[in-house]
Amino acid sequence: MTAFEAPEPSPLRDPLGQFVELGRDTPIRLDCGVDLGPITVGFQTYGRLNADHSNAILICHALTGDQYLADPHPLTGKPGWWSDLVGPGRLFDTDRYFLICSNVLGGCMGTTGPKEINPATGKPWGKDFPVITIGDMVQVQARLMDHLGIGQLFCVVGGSMGGMQVLEWCAAYPERVFSAIPIATAARHSAQNIAFNEVGRQAIIADPDWKNGDYLEHGTAPDRGLAVARMAAHITYLSEPALHRKFGRNLQGDRNGFSYGFGAEFQVESYLRYQGSTFVDRFDANSYLYITRAMDYFDLAAEHDGQLSKAFTGTKTRVCVVSFSSDWLFPTCESRDVVRALNAVAANVSFVEVQSDKGHDAFLLDEPEFHATLTGFLEAAASHRGLPLLGRG
């Protein structure tokens, strides 16, 4: 079912589940009109579901993230992408909450996607995989919650594309979301972001090893194209000040002067090349095409007569919107649009623009103000939800 070995169990990981088959009886009706099923969903959980199933938090990953939130990544061995925030007494307190993180539909870490086998042909889906949307991803997550016996999530959290999923949850399943934290995200993908995604897609498609999407059958991999896509995207995850602070115009190694060549002369070049070359070891090029397309399609207002507030009519969900001051991929003004729409329907919404020079990636980094914001919001929401407070030693 998956090409990789299951990860070594970590002390945090609950033995429950990892891969589940959903939709055998009732396929998933995708936005494009295709019925897809059965599908496999890869997911990880942390902590324990309480007796009345009221302590579940769904954490939605970003474009190149996965379900290994707090486990070592099975392919790279690196710590999970939010592992510092997960554990007893931590922000996502595993003594208090039951955390679920699932690989998105179209992904490449075990959930059904273009690299998995199409049962109709016995070959990898490749570009025959149906085009998916953020709504489709969330529909699959809702099926997973059904499977886990979770009627209402205590909270749905996510940054970037994960934040799009959070907003989609609030709009599509308002009664199933007690609280929500959309981070560094937007209710629609901007023209500039579509443009950057298109550059990445064209870099992949331009690689002859892409083989019209059927590279798995041909035993090739469009690694060069995927690396270029990752390099271009990676620049957008950082801020100019962060790049300047981190690298400036520093040269590689101990060089005193220029080498007058096309090797990685500047440290920033070497860093980018490394980002590109390591990414291809853990990500599938077709998944990159499908998931970026899903982001491009996302426009919550368009699905509600062009009025974003209509997406949230009557919502009782408590929402905490978070942006970062130096994020130019999902700038604060786009978070403000979400806040304005929620205010227009008298929703319970708070908003924090975290001052940071780390750009979009700040949601994955050590940002004390950001973490304090999440902690405060979760504490208050837990108190309103009647989740027992814990004595902290």
Add this chain to the structure above:
Amino acid sequence: MTAFEAPEPSPLRDPLGQFVELGRDTPIRLDCGVDLGPITVGFQTYGRLNADHSNAILICHALTGDQYLADPHPLTGKPGWWSDLVGPGRLFDTDRYFLICSNVLGGCMGTTGPKEINPATGKPWGKDFPVITIGDMVQVQARLMDHLGIGQLFCVVGGSMGGMQVLEWCAAYPERVFSAIPIATAARHSAQNIAFNEVGRQAIIADPDWKNGDYLEHGTAPDRGLAVARMAAHITYLSEPALHRKFGRNLQGDRNGFSYGFGAEFQVESYLRYQGSTFVDRFDANSYLYITRAMDYFDLAAEHDGQLSKAFTGTKTRVCVVSFSSDWLFPTCESRDVVRALNAVAANVSFVEVQSDKGHDAFLLDEPEFHATLTGFLEAAASHRGLPLLGRG
């Protein structure tokens, strides 16, 4: 010498020159230490040089520009890149000034560069062409001025990489520059800009048709890589508001809904693909590598003990620095650094940040405030230089 036909003469073009051989007796000593010569320089002129040779304006082109400032482009047939500004009674008044625009060293429109023949081998230079700098480009331009009998330029003007050349002229040949207009530029290339250039270079190098730089010999062309490079760069030339205003999330053609595929679904995708596909018809991939590298190397302060003001010590040049408010490739703060350095040596400097939402490309577009700034500065400088005022009908 060049692969293309000479353009049809335009009414504006002076019959003087087009291509000249320089450095036959004294080669150009490049910053990398290589002696290069003889070299060919392609250039266009407009207007007439006056009796005391005091009315010459050198116009420096940007990364993908060329000498066809006000002529139809010989390969695309499109009007010259500043053709609206050149002519009798226009901003660059051909009744008053003698305009010169030359293709940069390393370029691909007739000036010696990687696509021209290496006399030592009889084959195209390819990646055996020496790595060049902005300083080298300006040195070649100075040789061209010697050839034309121009001791002091009345003005040196240019945007983006053209602006880097303007600053280099001010630093390297202060006595030869009466006035200067660096536009939408910086005294050093930022880490973020190096990163974007590196993405473009890697896209070209990743294309198997690049053939380790020897594609001309192999009869191939890394068009796919070059197109991706152009697409990525093109995003940086625009502003997010400009992209939003121009395209937003509009779909291609008359579509009412998504097609759920990977064709050019959004107008912004189609626009970018067009920019990529047309660029390869007029530009050489190796030139793109060499010229972006020259930009990356540019750091005027580093050449002067790390103090930018030292680059301008004792200057008598009148300088007008221009930036655009929505330019995020060469943001206003980088122009301010130049102004501050000029102020530190009590130079005659004025500074205008033009309010515009058109991004970096604003210097190529119809921006009345920008044009008024240039006109005013040139009028005052001409008056100080004692160039005769013209009666305007």
